[in-house]
Amino acid sequence: MNKTVLITGASGGIGKELADRFAKDGYNVVLVARSEDKLTELAKKYQESYRVQATVFAKDITLPGVAEEIAAELKKKGITIDYLVNNAGFGLYGEFLKTKLEQEMNMIDVNIKALTIMTKLFLPDMVKRRQGGVMNVASVGAFYPGPLMAVYFATKAYVLSYTEALENELSGTGVTVTALCPGPTATGFVGRAELGSSKLYQSGVMEVGKVADEAYRDFLRGKTLIIPGAIHRFITSLPRLLPRKVMTRSIRQRTEQVDR
Structure with a gap:
């Protein structure tokens, strides 16, 4: 019987690329995102091209009770989740005093709350079966403070810390927990976070396919811990070598818009 992976934020970017790779290798997929049209198109492609089962949930997992509804519906259908990829997330650019609280609360709901709830819902059964895995998508930003993206960097620090702690707790259970920490990547994230003209992204981004290849394999x-790209693995080592304030100033300089 084919194993099944559930991927949030599966309609584009890293989530969609990971779904492509799982489906191509014969995994059944459960696709979760708000865009029904995109998910339906992907599901049709996977079913026709790879002969796998593709289940679609066009839902906003930040809304109260939605994650629980998904889990209940999957149980009703007899679909067991062997792997969970918590990919849904977004960023927000700007000085904290000028950004909108509503957007930041929504970001915390997606990046932290929904990720934690989904893990809580599907991890126990993996442990009972003594097999499975959870991938939480963090960021290289998880390793340091992020002026001009203060809340986003902080949410990803949570994801990294949470993941590493779970990995320790689950040692010997047969279940793995992974933090994927990509650097700047060519996805829709850049546009939504309004980062296209920042020095960080002007200096170059990784192709999303290459990020997904490394993430899927590892x-x-x-x-x-998966940090795609040698340069990003080097960058994440710097906080251990440099004073915190030096790193914080450096990140701000890299994040500032080019036209400022």
């Missing part, structure tokens, strides 16, 4: 190998 996740199935059970790796705890």
Whole structure:
């Protein structure tokens, strides 16, 4: 019987690329995102091209009770989740005093709350079966403070810390927990976060396919921390070598808009 992976934020970017790779290798997929048209199109492609089962949930997982509804519907259909990819998330650019509280609360709901709830719902059964894996998508920003994106960087620090703690707790259970920490990547994230003209993204981004290739391979190998790209692995080592204030100033300089 084919194993099944549930992916949030599956309609585009890293989530969609990971779904492509799982489906191509014969995994059944459960696709979760708000865009019904995109998910339906993907599901049709996977069913026709790879002969796998594709289940679609066009829902906003930040709304109260939605994650629980998804879990209940999957149980009703007899679909067991072997792998969970918590990919849904977004960023917000701007000084904290000028950004909108509503957007930041929504970002916390997506990046932290929904991720935690989804893990809480599907992880226990994986442990009972003594097999499975959870991938939480964080960021290289999880390793340091992020002026001009203060709340976003903080949410990703939570994801990284939470993931590494779970990995320790689950040692010996047969279930792996992985944090994917990509650097700047060519996805829709850049436009939504209004980062296209920042020095960080002007200096170059990784192709989303390359990020997904490394993430997919290392996740199935059970790796705890995945940082695609040698330059990003180097960058994440700097907080151990440089004073915190130096790193914070450096990140601000990299995040500032080019036209400022």
